[in-house]
Amino acid sequence: MPEENDAGVIRLLDDETVNTIAAGEVIERPASVVKELLENAVDAGADMIKVDISTGTQHISSIQVTDTGCGMHPSDAQMSFVRHATSKIRGPDDLSRIHTMGFRGEALASIAAVSRVTLITRTQERDAGTEIVIEGGEILSVSEVSSPQGTTVRVDNIFFNTPARRKFLKSRQTELLHIYRAVEGEAFAHPESAFRLRVNGKEKLRTQKTTAITQTIAQVYGADVAREVIPLSAGTPVMRVDGGIVRPEACRPNAGEIHLCVNGRPVTSPQIVRGIRAGYGTLIPKGRYPAAYLNIRIDTSLVDVNVHPAKREIRLSREKDIIGGITGAIRDTLQTTDLIHNDTSAHPVTSPSSVYQHIPENSPVVSEAASVFVDTSSENTHPQERLHIKYATTDKQLRLTGNLDEDTGVNLLPSMRIIGQVADGYILAAPGDNDELLIIDQHAAHERILYDQLCARKDASIRRQELLVPLVVELNSAEKLALSANIDILLDMGFIVDEFGSDAFAVRAVPMVLGKRLGIEMIRDIVSDLVIESRKTADERSDRITATIACRGAIKAGTPLTQEQMERLVIQLSHTSEPYTCPHGRPVILSYSQKELDRMFHRT
Structure with a gap:
């Protein structure tokens, strides 16, 4: 055994190092910042959420999320940047009945640990708002400002103090793609709120508050997709599923167009994906996947969202009953739908111009009506x-x-x-x-x-x-x-x-x-x-x-x-x-x- 005066090799890490390490688990990329801020806005009861992204030539330079939610009192605003400070749970028993998007109290602390954050917030009862500027986890200023009700969070210089993480970010286009997917997922999960996404001042996505799931699908994923969708609504004693699935002929080469929302939370679940595919049975070939847009409600006591810091993954109790209910709902919907006739299919749109913006010089082009098909199965x-x-x-x-x-x-x-x-x-x-x-x-x-x-x-x-x-x-x-x-x-x-x-x-x-x-x-x-x-x-x-x-x-x-x-x-x-x-x-x-x-x- 070492003598009493021997120096130990195990040390307690300082708070700054601990916060930076923890931030790396929660904030993987700029899209993680967007996702966490959107979830906070939803939990604040916002009916309008605006996301503004600014980019440089290579990276995302700033992220701003503005909501019309309840806002925060000055003391709560400062407390929100303390790790594991949250208003959403009180003790371990609350983890089995989580109804909010956030609950760990890690998001703002993690974001502030690796960037410069400016938060402006005001509650309905107060005449002035509160502005807090924090960088690398250190509060730089706290002041009163004029502001509307709600909260605005601006995040600049992401990963400025973690160059290794910044070095391994993907291209600007790839990071924007992940941000688009994050906003789309939250907009689909929360049709009770309106969303707007702008990139360098240009609007990329806008949704209005809706009550019909098909309207939400059309606003988020496009009218062409909505025209292909077969509405689905069913329930069992342990779950309810609403949304839409597509006809078998519109299946995809991968599961990338299966959009899942469980209790208002966009998630990934291989088990649910397998259940969706099983609902189609032999209607789709091996190696192909349907497109599906499902909003699933499950008793919170049967869902564990405390699996990963990013809250992307879930675990299900009574998994067999839940997956079986989803599979059965899809199978029943397909069996009661006329899959032969599709009067809502999109028709080709003729272009008013034949000016090709990308056609190279001296490129061999053969004119042919390639959109015209020969019907070789006609009874005549x-x-x-x-x-x-x-x-x-x-x-x-x-x-x-x-x-x-x-x-x-x-x-x-x-x-x-x-x-x-x-x-x-x-x-x-x-x-x-x-x-x-x-x-x-x-x-x-x-x-x-x-x-x-x-x-x-x-x-x-x-x-x-x-x-x-x-x-x-x-x-x-x-x-x-x-x-x-x-x-x-x-x-x-x-x-x-x-x-x-x-x-x-x-x-x-x-x-x-x-x-x-x-x-x-x-x-x-x-x-x-x-x-x-x-x-x-x-x-x-x-x-x-x-x-x-x-x-x-x-x-x-x-x-x-x-x-x-x-x-x-x-x-x-x-x-x-x-x-x-x-x-x-x-x-x-x-x-x-x-x-x-x-x-x-x-x-x-």
Whole structure:
């Protein structure tokens, strides 16, 4: 044992260090500041909440949140910056029945520990307001000022004393994207309040107080989204869910458009996401997710929000009953909805101008009415004629990818004999030099071909086709920012996309490989990828978009092929870089040796 006069190595940290460490848990990025201040404004009973963001060339320079709430007395205003000082709970028993957004008393103290904060607040009873200026956790001044009822918090020089945190912030566009998502989430969770978001003086989001959930969805996420929404309202003894879900055909490649609010708190919950997807059952394919906008009310004693300092995650008691109730509500809603006819679907909007703002010089553009589709399923069309139309469409797809590296002599597959097609989705083949059976997924094969072709042409001019009728898609604030920030990537991919008013974009040209298979769903898939992949590099985002284009442009499963078409497809596949896997990593070819076939037929 150490002697009594030995110096100890364990020390009690000073308050400044403790506050800075704690602030790092609560305030991860500028969007965390916005979220915490919005929650305080909601708890103050504000019916109008304004968010003003100022940015420099690289970073968020200031954040200001103004509310019309109850305000604070001078003594409470000073006390609000003391860590773990709160008006919202009194003891541990209150943690099991939290009805407010905040409760730990950490937000303002954490923000003030890593920035310069100016707070101005006034209650209805007082004639003058109180202004407090605090920097790095130290109060610089307290004074009386003239102010309206409510509270304004201005945050400047974020992370000035934690350069490591500031260094690892993402680009200005990425940080703004997170702020947009935070404001959208709070606006959806609290339709009883009006929200306004401005960036450098320009309005990006405005909502009014509403009582109908569909009106809230339209204001926050856009009219196009609202037109796709199927209203949902149901309850069980332990929960109630209101909101909207989209039709199965409008599903997304990821869960980024599942917006959840539990007891007025925007949250993430993998369990609830799985329950939502289970409600769709086999109506959506594997690997796809619905868009959903759900406001869920659960007995507070069954919800633990004290899981993470940022309060993003929740834990549920009686989880099976709650998730089952959500799944059942979605299943029942879909079963009682006509999913065939959709009279509220958005129609393409023609543009009054064909001036392309982003089209490069000497770019090969082919004019084609790509928004016009051939109906091959009409009852008036003879079956043989429909089959001929399908063969012709497939011929065109294969011509678009017909010369991929075939002159290089590189061939990564053995020569093989095409046996036939199974289920209009799989090609059966046999190599010429051994006893094997090969099964080739025709969609995955063509997807790999298209992907390699697009990658090979990124440095050259990708052929694009002009749409006679531009495809107009309405986006919410976060989606608009993500699309604007990646216009150059889309241009390299063969798209020409321009702003179309304040809330929409017009797609005026698309990669030639897409043929006539373009729709709003594909654009939404790409935008959804851009939002989710905002933290990735430009090359990673470009690769994700390339894979999406290849998947959409490829020959689909269920497409009949002629013998010649199957042979051409296999030849093209043999000249790709990775003929055995698609861009998403799924297998393209499965091989069965004679020995394996004998074993399956019990011949060994």
